[in-house]
Amino acid sequence: MIPVYEDNHIIIVYKSSGEIVQGDKTGDEPLSETVKKYIKEKYQKPGNVFLGVVHRLDRPVSGLVVFAKTSKALTRLNQMFRDGEVHKTYWAITKDAPKESEGMLTDWLVRNEKQNKSYAYNHEVPNSKKAILQYKVIAHTDNYNLLEINLMTGRHHQIRCQLANMGCPIKGDLKYSAKRSNPDGSISLLSHHVEFAHPVSKELISIDSPVPDDNLWKALSEYV
Numbered sequence: 376m377i378p379v380y381e382d383n384h385i386i387i388v389y390k391s392s393g394e395i396v397q398g399d400k401t402g403d404e405p406l407s408e409t410v411k412k413y414i415k416e417k418y419q420k421p422g423n424v425f426l427g428v429v430h431r432l433d434r435p436v437s438g439l440v441v442f443a444k445t446s447k448a449l450t451r452l453n454q455m456f457r458d459g460e461v462h463k464t465y466w467a468i469t470k471d472a473p474k475e476s477e478g479m480l481t482d483w484l485v486r487n488e489k490q491n492k493s494y495a496y497n498h499e500v501p502n503s504k505k506a507i508l509q510y511k512v513i514a515h516t517d518n519y520n521l522l523e524i525n526l527m528t529g530r531h532h533q534i535r536c537q538l539a540n541m542g543c544p545i546k547g548d549l550k551y552s553a554k555r556s557n558p559d560g561s562i563s564l565l566s567h568h569v570e571f572a573h574p575v576s577k578e579l580i581s582i583d584s585p586v587p588d589d590n591l592w593k594a595l596s597e598y599v
Contacts, residue, residue: 376409379439380582384448384575386410386426387582390440392561396431410442429453430461433532435547438465438566438584443574451574461571465524465534466513466586468563468595469543470554472520477511482540486531492550493532495540506530508537514598519546521595523567534564546591561587 377389390396390406398405411424426442427449441461443449455461482495483503496503507527514521520543524534532551538544539551545564547557557563570581586592 376406376413377585378413379584380580382573384443384445385452385573385580386414386442386444387569387580388440388442389584390432390437390566392435392437392559392587395434396440397428406440407442414444427452429456432566433535433562433564435560435562436564436566437561437587438564439463439569439582440566441569445575448574455571455574461569463526463566463570464568465526466565466567466596467522467524467534467538468546468591469520469522469538470518470546471543472515473510473512473522473541473543477509479507479509480537480541481505481507482537484530484533484536493530493536495536504528504530506533506537508534510538514595516591516594519591519595521599535562563592565592 378386379389380387388410395403395405397407407426407428411426415424429441429443429452432438432440443452483499484493484495484506485500485503486493505528509525511523512520513523526533535545535548535551544552545562547553548562549556565584567584573580586596
């Protein structure tokens with residue numbers, strides 16, 4: 376956990392792959408608790424620290440996570456996420472290059488709760504939700520491609536599922552057809568940029584994430 380922005384109302388941190396944002400059945404300490412401890416120690420706060428979770432990242436994904444430090448910020452950020460006023464840009468590494476270097480993907484996704492997986496269809500089917508994203512290849516080496524992705528909708532495993540359905544699974548993402556895992560168990564998906572009007576002051580917050588401490592990430596990001 377690395378803090379990258381903080382004021383009285385919000386804190387934005389860099390999440391490493393493997394960290395969970397909120398508690399789950401594993402019993403591992405979630406990022407929300409780590410951030411609470413950080414705030415408690417930094418400001419020597421007595422008693423409980425308020426911290427509101429406004430969105431999540433999948434466990435094997437790294438990048439920026441926004442938390443609310445006040446109830447006012449939490450209420451407003453929740454509404455902003457619902458209204459699509461928080462703009463997030465993702466970077467993904469794929470081995471296979473898309474046929475077009477940029478484009479829009481529209482699929483209908485069905486979530487399978489038992490498998491914790493989504494399935495993509497090219498037409499509406501029962502229980503499906505429309506999923507739209509824009510992608511663009513922004514760098515490549517001989518073997519890998521770096522894609523920049525903007526979500527138009529927010530569906531379960533949307534980027535992972537739609538890129539795999541296009542024939543470009545994310546590096547390391549065995550659940551979605553990648554050939555092999557990454558050594559550290561991560562998938563090569565990064566929540567790279569977040570931009571929104573501050574929920575209280577209304578000033579523009581625009582933050583970039585560091586890239587994971589990995590040679591391929593560093594090599595590809597140098598081309599951007």
